[in-house]
Amino acid sequence: xxxxxxxxxxxxxxxxxxxxxxxxxxxxxxxxxxxxxxxxxxxxxxxxxxxxxxxxxxxxxxxxxxxxxxxxxxxxxxxxxxxxxxxxxxxxxxxxxxxxxxxxxxxxxxxxxxxxxxxxxxxxxxxxxxxxxxxxxxxxxxxxxxxxxxxxxxxxxxxxxxxxxxxxxxxxxxxxxxxxxxxxxxxxxxxxxxxxxxxxxxxxxxxxxxxxxxxxxxxxxxxxxxxxxxxxxxxxxxxxxxxxxxxxxxxxxxxxxx
Amino acid sequence: xxxxxxxxxxxxxxxxxxxxxxxxxxxxxxxxxxxxxxxxxxxxxxxxxxxxxxxxxxxxxxxxxxxxxxxxxxxxxxxxxxxxxxxxxxxxxxxxxxxxxxxxxxxxxxxxxxxxxxxxxxxxxxxxxxxxxxxxxxxxxxxxxxxxxxxxxxxxxxxxxxxxxxxxxxxxxxxxxxxxxxxxxxxxxxxxxxxxxxxxxxxxxxxxxxxxxxxxxxxxxxxxxxxxxxxxxxxxxxxxxxxxxxxxxxxxxxxxxxxxxxxxxxxxxxxxxxxxxxxxxxxxxxxxxxxxxxxxxx
Numbered sequence: 284x285x286x287x288x289x290x291x292x293x294x295x296x297x298x299x300x301x302x303x304x305x306x307x308x309x310x311x312x313x314x315x316x317x318x319x320x321x322x323x324x325x326x327x328x329x330x331x332x333x334x335x336x337x338x339x340x341x342x343x344x345x346x347x348x349x350x351x352x353x354x355x356x357x358x359x360x361x362x363x364x365x366x367x368x369x370x371x372x373x374x375x376x377x378x379x380x381x382x383x384x385x386x387x388x389x390x391x392x393x394x395x396x397x398x399x400x401x402x403x404x405x406x407x408x409x410x411x412x413x414x415x416x417x418x419x420x421x422x423x424x425x426x427x428x429x430x431x432x433x434x435x436x437x438x439x440x441x442x443x444x445x446x447x448x449x450x451x452x453x454x455x456x457x458x459x460x461x462x463x464x465x466x467x468x469x470x471x472x473x474x475x476x477x478x479x480x481x482x483x484x485x486x487x488x489x490x491x492x493x494x495x496x497x498x499x500x501x502x503x504x505x506x507x508x509x510x511x512x513x514x515x516x517x518x519x520x521x522x523x524x525x526x527x528x529x530x531x532x533x534x535x536x537x538x539x540x541x
Numbered sequence: 542x543x544x545x546x547x548x549x550x551x552x553x554x555x556x557x558x559x560x561x562x563x564x565x566x567x568x569x570x571x572x573x574x575x576x577x578x579x580x581x582x583x584x585x586x587x588x589x590x591x592x593x594x595x596x597x598x599x600x601x602x603x604x605x606x607x608x609x610x611x612x613x614x615x616x617x618x619x620x621x622x623x624x625x626x627x628x629x630x631x632x633x634x635x636x637x638x639x640x641x642x643x644x645x646x647x648x649x650x651x652x653x654x655x656x657x658x659x660x661x662x663x664x665x666x667x668x669x670x671x672x673x674x675x676x677x678x679x680x681x682x683x684x685x686x687x688x689x690x691x692x693x694x695x696x697x698x699x700x701x702x703x704x705x706x707x708x709x710x711x712x713x714x715x716x717x718x719x720x721x722x723x724x725x726x727x728x729x730x731x732x733x734x735x736x737x738x739x740x741x742x743x744x745x746x747x748x749x750x751x752x753x754x755x756x757x758x759x760x761x762x763x764x765x766x767x768x769x770x771x772x773x774x775x776x777x778x779x780x781x782x783x784x785x786x787x788x789x790x791x792x793x794x795x796x797x798x799x800x801x802x803x804x805x806x807x808x809x810x811x812x813x814x815x816x817x818x819x820x821x822x823x824x825x826x827x828x829x830x831x832x833x834x835x836x837x838x839x
Binding site for chain 1: 588589591592593594595596597598599615616617618621622626629632651652653654655656657658659660661663666698699700701702703736737738739764766767768770772774
């Protein structure tokens with residue numbers, strides 16, 4: 284019985300499961316439509332909450348039509364709706380009507396990481412003094428590994444999604460967007476700092492450095508790879524950014540398996 | 542002597558006060574901590590807090606330190622055809638263990654099927670097979686959580702030809718067989734009775750009123766069915782309607798003073814607006830509580 288009911292909830296043909304009755308002989312299909320509407324609108328609303336800039340980029344009508352198709356093709360597998368939308372970016376990538384906005388899928392990826400960061404486990408960021416103490420001992424620092432806040436994510440993109448996202452946070456988004464080259468490659472750094480999720484745009488060297496450290500490379504190896512990939516890599520600036528973002532939770536100075 | 546694990550209900554849970562409460566909304570987190578409103582309790586939707594960390598837990602921890610708490614599940618799918626999702630029950634148990642709420646409640650409805658979650662409270666047929674299944678599910682929940690749960694009467698828009706018993710009889714049987722309590726949602730009574738041509742007061746009187754431990758009040762939206770009869774939608778997007786306040790007063794005459802929640806999940810107004818609605822509910826409760834109010838002062 285539930286199988287018919289469930290299938291009809293996501294159907295687009297307006298069909299109604301069998302075996303429904305009404306006290307006054309009114310049409311069951313019309314009343315069943317209340318459930319279908321509740322389900323689809325509720326899930327589309329959940330996506331709209333999680334992907335506000337993606338919505339702003341295409342407008343509400345386009346977004347809701349696209350979200351409806353996603354909801355019907357990929358209903359949630361978990362009742363924890365806060366994390367619904369994993370897969371929305373991939374869906375957008377293959378959604379022909381959105382092909383004119385090549386950065387839209389990565390914007391959805393960035394916004395999903397933002398939701399993940401928002402709800403990620405709590406952890407205590409390292410105080411800047413703890414790093415200052417290490418910087419004096421080059422040999423120890425060279426071999427050190429970093430541990431990071433559970434909310435830290437990197438998103439490398441062929442498009443300027445971090446700048447685009449940032450521009451959309453200001454009241455005068457249209458003004459800021461005017462000079463933006465969306466085709467410029469960027470890496471976004473996402474991290475929750477206290478109760479706020481922040482998004483930064485990293486230069487190629489900084490992105491390489493953080494990515495290496497997140498994969499448990501040593502400080503020296505990460506810095507070397509960063510410099511090799513980007514001669515403008517600024518180690519001090521990148522460390523300062525990680526500290527300011529509350530991204531570093533520990534520095535392990537003795538070599539050991541993670 | 543039995544090991545403690547075999548009798549999980551041994552741990553006593555304090556109950557919610559017979560006062561008015563409101564649903565806890567992220568929009569109001571800061572205002573609640575800043576203004577410390579005088580309110581009987583807060584209620585949360587369990588699933589919203591099934592995340593690892595971050596602002597939701599930050600604020601709930603601080604608000605829970607100051608107020609009684611009701612945890613209300615919307616995703617357990619107690620009326621579902623398959624077995625309960627044990628992973629979901631585990632998450633629920635962890636949440637209850639962390640926040641030690643005075644009350645836990647869920648719905649007589651289903652929301653998951655075939656691994657998909659539909660995010661709505663969907664109706665069940667009232668027949669013998671469903672009754673057995675719902676009782677098994679309620680008993681499993683109570684066993685896993687180590688406490689009595691409250692089951693909420695549903696708001697529905699259609700009925701099933703397969704039903705062989707009335708909704709109130711069905712609920713009565715579940716309460717009797719499983720030992721669960723009843724969360725009387727007065728708005729749901731009004732919505733369902735309007736949608737199915739029943740008398741709301743008769744409906745309430747046919748429920749196992751001794752088991753009622755909490756009341757929900759909310760607002761509805763008005764549509765109409767294909768014949769033009771009113772079809773009420775349980776929207777939680779409007780203030781409590783006058784008809785529902787009146788029905789609530791009758792219900793209180795029958796069940797006595799009860800913890801009463803003002804539910805609002807859509808078009809959420811500023812905190813003072815919800816607090817004013819809660820104060821209205823509290824004034825109704827106070828009319829029933831002259832003796833208790835005096836003894837509380839002395």
